[in-house]
Amino acid sequence: MPSGDVLVLIDEGGRVVEWGRPAEELLGWSAEEAVGRSVTALMSEAAADGERKSDRFSDAAAVLVKPVLQGTSVMWHVLAAGDALSGQDVAILKAVFAHSPVGLHVLDSQLRVVRMSTATGGLHDAPVGHLLGKHFTEACELADPEEEAAVAQRVLESGVPVVNRIVRHIKAPGQPTRRIHSVSYFRLEDSHGDVVGLVASTVDVTERENAQNRLALLDAVRTRVGHRLSVMDVCRELVRRVHPDDRKALGRLVRSTAARSPWISLRFRTENEGWHHMACQTRRIQLGYGGPEQVFGVIRDETQLEAHRQKALATLAAERQRADEIADFSAALITAASEQELRQVVLTRVAATFGGTGAVLTLLDDETGLLRASSDAGVDPRQSDSMEGLSLDDPQPLPYAIRTGTPQFIPNHEELIRDWPQAVGIPYLDSFIAISITPLSPVGDQPLGAWAVTYDSEHHSPPDERALMSTLADLAGQALKRIRLQQARVELATALQQHMLPTLPDHLPGLEVAARYQPSRDGLDIGGD
Template sequence: MAERAAGPLSLPGDWPAQPDLSLSLNGMGTFDWDLASGLLYLDDQALDVFDTAPEEYDGRRASLADRIPPDEGARLDAVVARALGDGSTGYGAYFRRRRRDGTLRWTHTQGSIRRDDEGRAVRVIGIVRDAVQELADSTARRELAAVRRVQTTVVETTTAALAHARTVQDVIDVLTESGGLEHLGASGLVMGLLEAGRIRLVAEGPEGAHVPDVRVTRTDEEYPLNEVVRTLAPRFVESREEFALCYPDLWSHIRGFGINAGAYLPLIAQARPIGALGLLYGDKEGFTAEDRNLLVALSSGIAQSLQRAVLFEQDHDLAEGLQQAMLPRRIPAVPGAEIAVRYRSARLGRDIGGDWYDIIPLPGGRVGAVIGDVQGHDTHAAAVMGQLRIVLRAYAAEGHPPATVMARASVFLHELDTDRFATCTYAEADLSTGTVRLVRAGHIDPLLRETDGSCRRLPVPGGMPLGLSAFFGWLDYPVEILELDPGQTLVLCTDGLVELPGTDLDDGMGHLTGLVRDGPHDLELLADRICAVVDERGGDDDGAVLLLRRGGAGGPSPGGRLQQRVARGDPEGLSTARHMIRAAVGAWGAGARADEIELAADELITNALMHTGNGAVVNVRVLSGAERRLRVEVEDRSSTLPHRRDAGESGVSGRGLLLVDLLSDAWGVESRGSGKCVWCEFAVPDRPSP
């Protein structure tokens, strides 16, 4: 309404512009090509595109031969011929033209095809224009898109790799190995963790670079890692001069390593700094906005992964300490035996599990060997394992037979109010005779390595796992008796050394059998080899192995064993026991101490018959070793332990144990599962050589 009130509009005299003017002002020329005559009309702007003067052009395409390279002309002709022949109404193409100075420039042409009533192409009318800037802009966009794709790929691949990093070293390896630094254009990496107000370096830059006294620094010291931790802002050093000006102490040590720029990034997780990362460059010319955004985004993922790694290592240290506390601190020396043990931690979870081993010295020179596995891979499994190991050791040390040890351990685990069960193998070995009593509770079979190195599986009948047998009330555990010859080795292990990825139990047992067979003779080296091979094969479960070899000629050898039962109120049995002791003393070359041995033995037997209300079992045997000894054992079914007491001047009893103490070289009391055993030992001379 306002425009109408103001009167008619004032417009330029040549408005609207003619098409030829519009095209000319926008750098476009026109052409008209008559296909029948072959004449090609080019207006002045089109001739200018081809860098050709009007007088140089005669209206024929051949006049442009010097302006269109042959290969470009052939490609353009093919596009036009295809459009003319397939009934198209138009075409468009990019081609290069040659200017007078010889340079090539991109050109774009677009033609509209006119056809007669029968559809034959008779005329092409179109435009031609310079396309250099257009393609330059397009190329720039493609290059930028390519850069962004590369950056996105770097972030995605690095983030994916960091997802599998479990330790701080794993994080460093992801960034330094497999071309990680090359993708970022960096030549070195430095990383520090924040610990109690100090920065501790965990990666120290380019190989060979060393800055003294910076492995642990205070956060207020003037180093770039410390600065970004203080400010929580990234720091980009873009030249050698900036390095020298801002960090002279650091630059004096690294200037010889070809570094000219650095990007230092705070590592922030859950809104608090946990450390800092530095990327060092040898040929960087400043940091673009894209560079900075990429590195900041990448530092966030690295910080999250690093925090997981730090927490994992803390958990690992805690778990490893707990596991070591649960396992025996040392393995006792066992005369007549070689023993090697190993525990291999899990590779997943918290690196802790319920596997354990134990060696238990038993009365009478026997030894108990235990291998077991509590269900699960966590601190609860380790805690249950520790309790189970202790009670099983206590039951065995009390003298209970192997089947009873297993049954009582199962009842204990069932009453522990836990949902875990356990598998276990318990071997009670008498190294003087070589007799081994084996009991298996749901565990894998043991192996036996012969003196010639061959190895075989021992099919030991077994009962249910500990805890489950008590739950179902099936507490019977069959006992397998094995004769272990000198030089033979009993191999006990948990399923973590057998059940490996891609194999079933039988395949795993076969592989372990071959490994033991082909392994070194030395038990310590053999144990190391077993664990190392399992690591190489990628086992994810924890595992334990116990190797027990009976000694050869240097170990204990049986010197004879005699046994006599004496019932209470049985004078004949008492007399027989005395005759047995007297005969053994003479037969075994201990006649020089016959009176002492017989008197001490008589006191032990009499005490058992008088003070326990039950009968007694008398054992006499010779122990060989560094010193040959004759041992007298008197077992009874009373748990009351004897003790020395003062008989007084007029007392008629109370001097028995005093006499035993004075006459023997050693004496003691051992708890047995059904009572106790009182024993005494006498050093006797070696038998003369025949």
């Protein structure tokens, strides 16, 4: 049972964790029906069953909804209110949980981002680590940061929530339109009732708003053209806003004598949303038997389709570039002729290949049994020096990965402390946010070394990235074995050659002696004349 006046307790993911008996009477579900389910699902069920639950849910005005910080989690309390309210708090429930996915941003009293839970409903695409500590208007790149900051500050001071504000972002490079979110602000208190900041819940409504804008655009064209839908009237209205590079195509459309012209694409500038991509066609239709022929214009807004196409092309180009980089990386590993060349190949390529900020290569010295470390420019030399001379028996992620052949993917400091509590305070482990350590030899093989890719923000390696990293590391290990085997063969051949060559006296009176050795084949220089 919830304690005090709390009717319902909802976690930050929108799932019911407690449901009191008064909530059963007020909202119409039993605890067995509600606990463990998402509020979104309950609302959908209520909407589908209007006679039994929807009306009761809508009439549940005497409730108060507020977020409360419990430990490090935001919990939503649905409380029994002392006075009958206007139904605003039921609207709050719907604003926060009637859509999915919903992103939650926890802000401190200075409106700085301190915590986020924003899988796909968030205000931004940047990694979480880059945004923590920033003012939320800066972190979210809002188009009108001053206005949003003022609204948030009023909520913080008054405690009165603001629900379903339409917020636009700065237009990102390469994107045809700006992202749009519906944002709701709530004052956040701790379990003692002290104000600690704000919670901003966000829902991406870009598609919805763009669809409404497209309908408004087409309606405006119809209104301005009037009832005589002739192609010339349409063109006169459109030509002012058509991109200069597309006006020749528009001229061909106007002059077309075909019963149905080919579709042409035009870029059309709107007052508020920038350029739209319009597909246009003319059709000649005879009105009635023997009646006059009229030309009609057909217009289709393909802005979103073009945006998806451009995004797909950009993704394809990025994948092709990545494939080329991986192929070049593999080829460079295969052709490396010395340990120094192999080290250079790894340190100049591995961090960029896997989106890291730095890389370290550690190789096991066969004579001492200790590690030798080298790093690229993205890693402080003092940090790589702290890896120098480590033993495989040291209780740290790097020696463990090399000793066992098991990769270590550590996405953040919390998991590092949880899995490796004895490694806390080790210098090189405190210099980054995430690290991926991949051994150069698989499980069961002789240890060779490992490379480590570091990240300055939280990084969860997906399965395909882990597989690729392990494959390339194994290829580097094979190259290292080949290089060392060749070096051993050369040293053996040199020793054997020195042993086989005759010893000439330092000086023979009256004679001047000269000798030249011609090996029978390139490579080992053994055998010949």
